[in-house]
Amino acid sequence: MTHTYATDVLVTGAGPVGLTAAVELRRHGVSCRIVDRLPARLPFAKAVGIQPRTLEVWDRMGLVRTVLDAAVSMRGQLMYVNGAEQARLELELPPEVPYGFAALPQYETERILDEFLARFGTRVERGTELVSFTQDAEGVTSRLRTPSGAEEEVRTRYLVGCDGAHSIVRKGLGLTYEGGAFAEEYMLADVEVDWDMPPGYGVRSTHRDGDGTVDDVLVCIPLPGLNRYRMSMLVPPELSERAGPDAATPDGITHGLQSGRAPGLPDIQAVLDRLSPRPTTASQIRWASVFRISHRIVNRYAVDRVFVAGDAAHIHPPTGAQGMNTGIQDAWNLAWKLALAVDGRARPGLLASYDAERRPVGEEVVGRTVRHATQGMQTDPDDPATLVLREAQLLVGYRGSPLVDPPGEGPGPRPGDRAPDCTGLTHPIAVHPLRLYDLLRDRDQHVLLLYGAGGGDFRWIDELAQTARDSSGGRMETCVVLAPDAPAAPGIPAVYRDTGGEFARLYEVDGPTAFVVRPDGYLGARLSPPAPGPLAAHLTAVFAASPQRREPPEPPAAAARAAS
Numbered sequence: 001m002t003h004t005y006a007t008d009v010l011v012t013g014a015g016p017v018g019l020t021a022a023v024e025l026r027r028h029g030v031s032c033r034i035v036d037r038l039p040a041r042l043p044f045a046k047a048v049g050i051q052p053r054t055l056e057v058w059d060r061m062g063l064v065r066t067v068l069d070a071a072v073s074m075r076g077q078l079m080y081v082n083g084a085e086q087a088r089l090e091l092e093l094p095p096e097v098p099y100g101f102a103a104l105p106q107y108e109t110e111r112i113l114d115e116f117l118a119r120f121g122t123r124v125e126r127g128t129e130l131v132s133f134t135q136d137a138e139g140v141t142s143r144l145r146t147p148s149g150a151e152e153e154v155r156t157r158y159l160v161g162c163d164g165a166h167s168i169v170r171k172g173l174g175l176t177y178e179g180g181a182f183a184e185e186y187m188l189a190d191v192e193v194d195w196d197m198p199p200g201y202g203v204r205s206t207h208r209d210g211d212g213t214v215d216d217v218l219v220c221i222p223l224p225g226l227n228r229y230r231m232s233m234l235v236p237p238e239l240s241e242r243a244g245p246d247a248a249t250p251d252g253i254t255h256g257l258q259s260g261r262a263p264g265l266p267d268i269q270a271v272l273d274r275l276s277p278r279p280t281t282a283s284q285i286r287w288a289s290v291f292r293i294s295h296r297i298v299n300r301y302a303v304d305r306v307f308v309a310g311d312a313a314h315i316h317p318p319t320g321a322q323g324m325n326t327g328i329q330d331a332w333n334l335a336w337k338l339a340l341a342v343d344g345r346a347r348p349g350l351l352a353s354y355d356a357e358r359r360p361v362g363e364e365v366v367g368r369t370v371r372h373a374t375q376g377m378q379t380d381p382d383d384p385a386t387l388v389l390r391e392a393q394l395l396v397g398y399r400g401s402p403l404v405d406p407p408g409e410g411p412g413p414r415p416g417d418r419a420p421d422c423t424g425l426t427h428p429i430a431v432h433p434l435r436l437y438d439l440l441r442d443r444d445q446h447v448l449l450l451y452g453a454g455g456g457d458f459r460w461i462d463e464l465a466q467t468a469r470d471s472s473g474g475r476m477e478t479c480v481v482l483a484p485d486a487p488a489a490p491g492i493p494a495v496y497r498d499t500g501g502e503f504a505r506l507y508e509v510d511g512p513t514a515f516v517v518r519p520d521g522y523l524g525a526r527l528s529p530p531a532p533g534p535l536a537a538h539l540t541a542v543f544a545a546s547p548q549r550r551e552p553p554e555p556p557a558a559a560a561r562a563a564s
Helices: 016-027 052-061 064-070 106-118 168-173 265-275 323-342 353-375 384-391 436-440 459-472 502-507 532-539 556-563
Strands: 002-004 009-012 032-036 072-074 076-081 084-090 101-103 129-135 140-145 151-156 158-161 177-193 201-208 214-222 228-234 256-258 282-298 306-308 446-452 476-482 495-498 513-517 523-527
Touching: 009 016, 009 151, 016 032, 016 052, 016 106, 016 323, 052 064, 052 323, 052 436, 064 106, 072 214, 129 158, 129 168, 140 158, 158 168, 158 323, 168 306, 177 265, 201 265, 214 265, 228 265, 265 282, 282 353, 323 353, 436 476, 446 459, 446 502, 459 476, 459 532, 495 502, 513 532, 523 532
Parallel strands: 002 151, 009 032, 009 158, 076 201, 158 306, 446 476, 476 495
Antiparallel strands: 072 101, 076 084, 129 140, 140 151, 177 228, 177 282, 201 214, 214 228, 256 282, 446 513, 513 523
């Protein structure tokens, strides 16, 4: 057995969630290893929906252009009942939201993240499986089985389990995974059809019996390519594998693609003949499988130095394409906090905020997707505009988190809310107007965003910028936006002007205001009037007063041998 001591974080599972965690850790300068038991990426279009909020995340990370080149636009959904069109859902968002909805096969998402991770000198260790782990006050000791069958012991500061619905990490922590399973089984297939449905629209077609009960369903999501769709439909009896509730797996959790006979083109065509809104013929089947659905969530997202994210923490129906996107934001939330902890800059309690912020989001998503899957989205009490914003994951927020200030009273985005984008920001050197997200792109630290209006005494800007640097140990940058009629601020770097007034409109500011924008794009504080004292008080909830970085700890046995 070999020993490795030079890695800060071990990530298990190289799906979109694990890859996001590894990329973000590396962007923050944290050493990590990422392992996956599979020898290669699976060529399946499983999770395909990309939400606008995920595209904003990828923008901040610096890889959104590659995604835009590979994805296809999702414009809406057409809904049919017994062959008649019943509704058309248009996926329209406010103009200030920089990205719309998209579809991309999961294997393409993984490829893009994998290649981006390689830019940081880190590659997925394929065919390598986590066997077991133990943790103590100083670190985590993990046993890995390599492709050769040999075992390796790895000592790290932290372990992040992104290893799916049958997670070894979750089981090793002894977490509960409460929920249930749907009785129905579904077929999934990646096929082409020759219909003339409008491009960019998903299709949901159901059949209701005389009592109004849905007894047949077809859901088609467009994929890149001419008339190519990821289709899901009920499994016919001759393909059913179900022997009883949760009987298919050793751990009693039935979720995801199943082994056994795969559907063929005749099986897909039979469903299309029954439910397609227009006569069509399926062809070019790329893959197909039987899919089962559970809905579960863990009781805790972390125990001390070990964390779970994505399907290891929550699984639910694919309604609304929430699962992968929720998992990506789990990793996005966790990584910057781990980076501060590894660097010795994290305030005690910072890592505990991962569970405090993300588990309520997981609970809401599980409940909503189960409700939509069983009752339909049309039963949602929200108005259509709010429904679309929630499906886009633009309403996810952390008000009440121990890391953000109380929201207080007043208009505009408050602490815990997503920092909205805006356009029309100008700079003396830039020829074209910029978006706020242009200014935040590729930044891996907190940003102090200052809005200046009124008179020309801008000494408060220097004072707050100095407070931010001192209170964060130099891990905070400052960006200044001035009102259109504010005088110039000579000598102050990173100054932009709100020429179009859109920043003032969206953030609803009418005087000097300070915002703390976290690395994950959420507001930690809103200070008006801005003052060094309240800013320093806010930052003490995040940053340690006296950082002390240590080397990755050795296993206890090795430390004992060295001492002797």
